[in-house]
Amino acid sequence: MSSSAENPTLTAEITKPSTEIATETAQSAKKITLKTSDDQIFEVEESVAMEFATVKSFFEDAPSSTDTVPLPNVPAKPFSQVIEFCKEQIKFKANPDETEKKRSNSEFVKEKTNEDLVEMIPVANYLEIKDLLDVLNQAVADRIQNRSVEYVRSFFGIDNDFTSEEEALLREEHAWAFEDVDED
Amino acid sequence: MSANIPSDVISDILSRLPVKSLSRFKSVSKSMLAFLGDPEFVEQHLKKAILKNPNLVLKLDSKLFYVEDEEWSKARRLPLPFSLCLENVEISGSCNGMLCISDQQCNQDIFLLNPSTGIFKHLPFSGFDVAVVENSFTTIGFGYHQAEGDYKVLRCAYIYDKPFIDIDSYECEARVYSLKADEWKNIGAIPYHLGYKAAIWLGNDFLIWKATRGVGRAGKYLIVSYDMSREEFKEIPQPVVNYNGELHMEVSVFDGLVSTFYLSKYDEAHIWTMKEYGVKDSWELRFVIKLPERVESYNYMFLKPLVILKNGEILLEAGEKTRILHDPKKDSYRIINPIRGAPRRYLVTPIVGSLVSPLGYHQG
Numbered sequence: 001m002s003s004s005a006e007n008p009t010l011t012a013e014i015t016k017p018s019t020e021i022a023t024e025t026a027q028s029a030k031k032i033t034l035k036t037s038d039d040q041i042f043e044v045e046e047s048v049a050m051e052f053a054t055v056k057s058f059f060e061d062a063p064s065s066t067d068t069v070p071l072p073n074v075p076a077k078p079f080s081q082v083i084e085f086c087k088e089q090i091k092f093k094a095n096p097d098e099t100e101k102k103r104s105n106s107e108f109v110k111e112k113t114n115e116d117l118v119e120m121i122p123v124a125n126y127l128e129i130k131d132l133l134d135v136l137n138q139a140v141a142d143r144i145q146n147r148s149v150e151y152v153r154s155f156f157g158i159d160n161d162f163t164s165e166e167e168a169l170l171r172e173e174h175a176w177a178f179e180d181v182d183e184d
Numbered sequence: 185m186s187a188n189i190p191s192d193v194i195s196d197i198l199s200r201l202p203v204k205s206l207s208r209f210k211s212v213s214k215s216m217l218a219f220l221g222d223p224e225f226v227e228q229h230l231k232k233a234i235l236k237n238p239n240l241v242l243k244l245d246s247k248l249f250y251v252e253d254e255e256w257s258k259a260r261r262l263p264l265p266f267s268l269c270l271e272n273v274e275i276s277g278s279c280n281g282m283l284c285i286s287d288q289q290c291n292q293d294i295f296l297l298n299p300s301t302g303i304f305k306h307l308p309f310s311g312f313d314v315a316v317v318e319n320s321f322t323t324i325g326f327g328y329h330q331a332e333g334d335y336k337v338l339r340c341a342y343i344y345d346k347p348f349i350d351i352d353s354y355e356c357e358a359r360v361y362s363l364k365a366d367e368w369k370n371i372g373a374i375p376y377h378l379g380y381k382a383a384i385w386l387g388n389d390f391l392i393w394k395a396t397r398g399v400g401r402a403g404k405y406l407i408v409s410y411d412m413s414r415e416e417f418k419e420i421p422q423p424v425v426n427y428n429g430e431l432h433m434e435v436s437v438f439d440g441l442v443s444t445f446y447l448s449k450y451d452e453a454h455i456w457t458m459k460e461y462g463v464k465d466s467w468e469l470r471f472v473i474k475l476p477e478r479v480e481s482y483n484y485m486f487l488k489p490l491v492i493l494k495n496g497e498i499l500l501e502a503g504e505k506t507r508i509l510h511d512p513k514k515d516s517y518r519i520i521n522p523i524r525g526a527p528r529r530y531l532v533t534p535i536v537g538s539l540v541s542p543l544g545y546h547q548g
Contacts, residue, residue: 121189137193141200149211156186156194158213170211176260177207 032059033068040076041068044083051086053128073126078119081112085132109139114155117143146182185215195219199229203281203300203537204252226539230280237493238534241283241299244527246273250299251523252537259526262299266306269293275531276382277326277337281538284326284337288381291322291339296363296542299535305542307361310339310368314357319344325383325391329412335363335542336412338383338391340374360415363542371415376408380435387440388461389413392420394435407435407442423456423467432486438470439492447486453500455489471512473500491534504529 032049034042050056055069071079085108092101109117117136124133144152153160160167171178186194198206198220206229210217219225242249242259246267249259267273270287276294277284285295297304314320325338340358354377359368376395383391386409395408407420420442427446434445441457452474459466475487490499493509500508505528507520522528 118188121193125190125193133193133196137197138200140197144197145201145205149208152209152212157188158186158216160212161214162211167211170217174207174210177204180258181208 034079035068035070036074036076036079037072038076040079042076042079042083047090048083048086051089051129053130054126071127074123075119078116078123081116081120082123082127082129082132084108085135086129089131105135109135112139114143118155146180148181148184151184185213185219191219195225195228199225199232202252202254203539206539207301220539221544223544226541230536230538230540233281233536233538235494236537238491239300239537241275241278241533241535242523242526242530243273243275243533244530246270247527248273248275248299249523249526249530251526252300256520256523258524261525263302264297266293266295266304269295269306274381275533276324277385278533278535279327279335279385281536281540282326282335282542283533283535284324284382286324288324289322290320291324294324294337294339294361296326296335296337298538298541300537301539301541303541303543307337308366308368310359310361312341312357312359313370314341314343314355323378323381323383323393325385325393325410327383327385327389327391327412330389331413332362332364334365337361337363338410339368340378342377360412374417376406376417376419378408379405383410384435384437386437386442386461390461392435392437392442394433395419405433407444409442420458420462421464423458423464423469425454425456427454434488436489438489443470445489447488453487453489471498473498473510473512475502475508476517490532499532499534501532504531507532 030046031043032046032055034044034049034055036042049069050059058069059065088104088108092104112120117140121133121136121140124136140155144155147155152158162170185191198209201209206220210220237254240251240256241262242251248262248264250262251259264273264285266285270285270293271289272287274286274288275283276286276288276291281298281300283297283299285297286293292309294307294310295304296307321342321344323340325336325340327336328334329336338358338360341356343355345355356373358371358374360371361368377397379394379396383393385391389412391410391412393408393410395406396403397406398404405422407422409418409420410416411418423444425446432447434447436443436445438445438455438457441459442461443455443457446454446456452472454469455471455473456467457470459468471489473487473489486503487508488501490501492498496511496513498510498512500510502508509518509520510516511518
């Protein structure tokens with residue numbers, strides 16, 4: 001017996017897994033076609049699309065489907081930002097690094113406008129992307145925490161239905177909560 | 185409520201905010217006001233608030249101050265509209281964002297106050313069958329009884345009608361108050377002599393005290409628990425330690441576990457925690473905290489651990505004047521700067537910032 005490469009059985013054992021890896025790579029490159037509510041077509045890698053729990057369960061029900069997946073509640077603009085987030089997330093699945101992930105997440109939300117966040121939330125919610133929804137909700141909480149009542153109304157699109165007397169009374173009762181509020 | 189965001193998402197966002205923000209946002213709209221008072225939301229908010237670093241209640245004489253910002257930089261004086269009823273204002277417990285306040289003398293008038301919202305309740309009078317007179321000793325316990333989803337206050341009285349040598353035979357009586365039922369119930373005598381004026385709530389269905397049995401050389405310290413479900417008192421086994429009598433032992437809760445602190449004057453604190461409730465072998469020495477020399481030591485008596493923070497730092501009280509944040513991993517110490525608006529001397533009680541109301545609680 002000299003080198004192990006001369007052993008035919010062992011060689012076979014070594015090559016077998018490498019074929020499997022090749023197949024996997026081929027599979028992960030597979031694209032899924034998704035159509036947004038404003039009729040935009042997105043082709044995303046399967047691994048990214050599987051981050052959307054809603055889409056994932058669509059394929060669990062119909063594994064061999066090659067149809068375009070309709071996303072009736074998802075407009076294109078926030079959807080492209082959601083895809084951007086999920087692409088980043090996948091990197092951390094292969095290489096878990098909590099500190100780097102936190103940094104990347106905060107970088108992601110930092111450059112988004114309030115409007116971006118508010119538009120992405122229903123999309124993340126509909127597609128059931130838990131990590132993203134958590135990041136977005138925390139970002140919104142951080143943005144409104146020290147803000148005024150008016151800021152919050154416009155942030156969420158809530159109409160003030162108090163009479164001026166009612167509102168004045170509430171403000172008086174909670175006067176301490178109106179100290180140190182950031183300027184709008 | 186919102187035109188563009190689903191209401192369960194709004195609820196999740198709001199549950200991440202401190203009470204101060206939420207108190208302000210009550211003025212946003214009628215639906216927001218109703219939503220923020222919903223018991224389900226109060227519960228959801230509490231669960232998240234418990235995981236954050238606590239707020240601080242500072243006490244100087246009969247004045248209370250509240251520190252509710254994340255940086256612990258600013259204190260505001262807490263209005264206590266009921267303080268005239270009390271001889272002293274003493275904190276007799278802190279649980280889920282509510283304080284139990286009494287005079288810790290006769291403890292006749294007891295108040296539950298949420299310092300974050302300012303809402304308080306004067307508990308009904310708890311009569312005793314034994315004659316509570318000036319030379320009686322009363323102690324209070326306040327906690328949340330998970331099994332029944334109820335807040336309980338325990339008031340115990342010992343009648344000092346015999347010489348001190350007979351300390352174990354003092355006549356005593358305990359009554360327990362249910363916030364849900366809004367009434368007191370007599371639960372009879374206590375087989376231990378509870379040593380603290382106030383119990384510590386463990387975060388489960390138990391209250392704990394340091395207690396004593398016997399006096400003088402024969403006397404010994406015990407850890408006694410009150411089980412809110414079984415309504416019974418029980419001794420908790422203590423860790424086996426070889427400290428000499430110079431050390432001061434305190435019973436507390438640390439990192440959510442029954443704990444004992446062994447404190448030596450001007451020097452160090454040893455923190456033991458009981459990993460599994462009631463199991464003697466599960467006691468562990470968790471931290472030995474030695475104060476480095478560069479921290480001036482003349483102005484405190486004992487180095488007393490108060491609370492372990494989310495990042496692993498430990499808040500320590502070094503007498504009434506100095507508060508220290510200690511990081512056991514880095515072995516670093518940082519004196520907390522004077523808090524704006526706070527007096528120089530004060531006692532600290534950590535508290536969760538919650539919306540839990542002593543009034544609205546039993547209305548559902």
